[in-house]
Amino acid sequence: MPEIHLDGLVKRYGTVEVLHGIDLRMEDNEFTVLVGPSGCGKSTTLRMIAGLESVSDGEIYIDGKPVSHLEPKDRDLAMVFQDYALYPHMNVAQNISFALRLMKRPKAEVAAKVRHVAEMVGLTEFLDRKPGALSGGQRQRVAMARALAKDSRIFLFDEPLSNLDAKLRGQMRAELALMSQRVEKNMIYVTHDQIEAMTLADRIVVMHGGYIQQQGTPEELFKRPANKFVAGFLGMPPMNFLNCEIEDRGGETFVVGSGFAVKLHGENANKVKSHGRRDLILGIRPSDLIFSTEARPEDSLTLDVKVSEYVGAQSVLMCECGGQTVTVELNSETPMTLGETLVFEVNPARVHLFDRESEKAL
Amino acid sequence: MATEVTSHAKTPRQASAWINRASPYMFIAPAVVIMFMALIYPLGYMIWGSFRDWDPSQTIGEAEFIGLKNYVTLWNDPNFLESLSVTLRFAFLCVSAEMVIGVGLALLLDRNIRGMSVLRTMFILPMMIAPVVVGLMWRYMYHPTVGTFNRFLEDIGLPKVDWLGQNALTSVIIADIWQWTPFIFILALAALQSLPRSALEAAKIDGATAWQQIWHIKIPLMMPVLIVTALLRLIDAFKVLEVILVLTEGGPGLSTEILALRISRTATEFRELGEAAAMSNYLLMILMLLTVSMFAFNKLQEIRAARVRMIAEEDA
Ligand SMILES: Nc1ncnc2c1ncn2[C@@H]1O[C@H](COP(=O)(O)OP(=O)(O)O)[C@@H](O)[C@H]1O
Numbered sequence A: 001m002p003e004i005h006l007d008g009l010v011k012r013y014g015t016v017e018v019l020h021g022i023d024l025r026m027e028d029n030e031f032t033v034l035v036g037p038s039g040c041g042k043s044t045t046l047r048m049i050a051g052l053e054s055v056s057d058g059e060i061y062i063d064g065k066p067v068s069h070l071e072p073k074d075r076d077l078a079m080v081f082q083d084y085a086l087y088p089h090m091n092v093a094q095n096i097s098f099a100l101r102l103m104k105r106p107k108a109e110v111a112a113k114v115r116h117v118a119e120m121v122g123l124t125e126f127l128d129r130k131p132g133a134l135s136g137g138q139r140q141r142v143a144m145a146r147a148l149a150k151d152s153r154i155f156l157f158d159e160p161l162s163n164l165d166a167k168l169r170g171q172m173r174a175e176l177a178l179m180s181q182r183v184e185k186n187m188i189y190v191t192h193d194q195i196e197a198m199t200l201a202d203r204i205v206v207m208h209g210g211y212i213q214q215q216g217t218p219e220e221l222f223k224r225p226a227n228k229f230v231a232g233f234l235g236m237p238p239m240n241f242l243n244c245e246i247e248d249r250g251g252e253t254f255v256v257g258s259g260f261a262v263k264l265h266g267e268n269a270n271k272v273k274s275h276g277r278r279d280l281i282l283g284i285r286p287s288d289l290i291f292s293t294e295a296r297p298e299d300s301l302t303l304d305v306k307v308s309e310y311v312g313a314q315s316v317l318m319c320e321c322g323g324q325t326v327t328v329e330l331n332s333e334t335p336m337t338l339g340e341t342l343v344f345e346v347n348p349a350r351v352h353l354f355d356r357e358s359e360k361a362l
Numbered sequence B: 001m002a003t004e005v006t007s008h009a010k011t012p013r014q015a016s017a018w019i020n021r022a023s024p025y026m027f028i029a030p031a032v033v034i035m036f037m038a039l040i041y042p043l044g045y046m047i048w049g050s051f052r053d054w055d056p057s058q059t060i061g062e063a064e065f066i067g068l069k070n071y072v073t074l075w076n077d078p079n080f081l082e083s084l085s086v087t088l089r090f091a092f093l094c095v096s097a098e099m100v101i102g103v104g105l106a107l108l109l110d111r112n113i114r115g116m117s118v119l120r121t122m123f124i125l126p127m128m129i130a131p132v133v134v135g136l137m138w139r140y141m142y143h144p145t146v147g148t149f150n151r152f153l154e155d156i157g158l159p160k161v162d163w164l165g166q167n168a169l170t171s172v173i174i175a176d177i178w179q180w181t182p183f184i185f186i187l188a189l190a191a192l193q194s195l196p197r198s199a200l201e202a203a204k205i206d207g208a209t210a211w212q213q214i215w216h217i218k219i220p221l222m223m224p225v226l227i228v229t230a231l232l233r234l235i236d237a238f239k240v241l242e243v244i245l246v247l248t249e250g251g252p253g254l255s256t257e258i259l260a261l262r263i264s265r266t267a268t269e270f271r272e273l274g275e276a277a278a279m280s281n282y283l284l285m286i287l288m289l290l291t292v293s294m295f296a297f298n299k300l301q302e303i304r305a306a307r308v309r310m311i312a313e314e315d316a
């Protein structure tokens, strides 16, 4: 429930700085997801909040109180580890109740709590098994149950689903989403998987290279990415990027690149005018390119189909547009042959423009 | 013609097949011969001798066969029983103290502070010194008047201690602890450093203090290694000879006469080869028991692990 505030958090290993001043505020009852590619510093950030890594610079505040000098046990938090980190010599019930037993809670209370959380995650039949005798998914549930049993106010997850197979991961993701609605805690969830981030988060924090790139609701980040990295990281298949120049054609603003010339409308045209620089990057999500036979040329891309990946109702097509690769989606029933040239209509309101130098959104 | 060719080819092929099958045994043969000469023959000789009333001036064939009499005599010999008791006390006290100190040190030094590797290396030095040298060193330090300990006690105004006299067994035990704690320290440290790190981190988050981490997580997870280490040390402690020989020669009286010493005295001083052999066999039985229990423990661990794996696979 508490508010967590990271203030200029820096982490150095020896002389190597891996986090360069992280500023972040996590409100009550919020499900925050830290997402980014491997090695960007998500785990380090989380482990600093947990107290498992020392803070090199900056401060962590929980409910306004600085905590970076406190031991993990004095921060009132629970954590689910990527490798589950179960106690191999204890059975499931003992694993779940370890924290409660350390707090010297009455036996009856501990037993009731164990039963309650075991039911919640569906482990009731396995209470007297050792972790070695459980499958990956069951171990994952034990880790979850152990964290739940503690009743702490902050809940930390470090890639809790990444060791599961795809089907189980989807199922656990759904269960987690349900749980997060029922449990009133401040949850911080680390993952490299943008789908987990999009489905679970109240707020996504995208990290890259030890910096926060952008934070906001999943919708905000998807619709208004702050830079090219965020735009390319969220969304599947990823956004297409095309190098382009700005051109005035009879009072209208066009973005022109090899093989295409697309007219800009409204807000986008104004942004480009006030920006000044003429070399930009055009970003269009595959979902904003619609196959069309009657699109006007200034609102469309003409693409040569190179590769088609059948993934069910939709096929993903790798196409070429003047030497640059463009990914589009197409209804699998549409008749089409490789090498054919197709026209896709661009949704003008959903076009993204980035400065080519700084890669920031206009 | 065709049959002739095949029968022709058959003989050399058979021969080479025979050589193929025999070659492993040929390679093992030297080892078997050496093992027989070095292990089985002396062992059989000792067992055979233990059933005879055997004087060193006789060949084993001339000695009179007396069945189990040597074993029975020993069992009624208070000196042997005293020696057995000294050995047991020595072994168990040494190993208990060494386990506590060795594991304690390992828990204390299992951290990454600068200079820790130097410290660790220094800790294991005693183990590398030859036992006779250890004996001589400690004999000097225990010396009643010029020894390090008594001079120190005198300097700080405390009464002297009769180290190798009245407190001989304790003194001998202290020397053994000094020499062999490092062995346990190294193995315990290795066990500690191979513990799953994240389980310890989980324990920290679950609210375990440093003591609770040691007690609830580290020690239980190290236990398999610790048990084997303790058994290994026990086996060794039952056979100790040099340090005690140099320090006290078993005295004063019988107070530090461990079995190994008594066996050698029975053979050389009392000229009772048969009895000495029987005594050796008693010692051998104790050691066998320890060895077998060590292997049994390892086997048990394997079986348990296999059963756990099986349950997991049945579910999946
Ligand atoms: N103990 C360490 N010593 C040195 N560098 C480390 C250590 N732990 C992590 N790093 C570095 O810090 C960076 C961030 O790591 P981490 O937070 O684990 O990334 P991720 O986002 O994949 O969880 C990586 O470049 C990693 O190499």
Ligand SMILES: [Mg+2]
Binding pocket: A042, A043, A044, A159
């Ligand atoms: Mg990580």
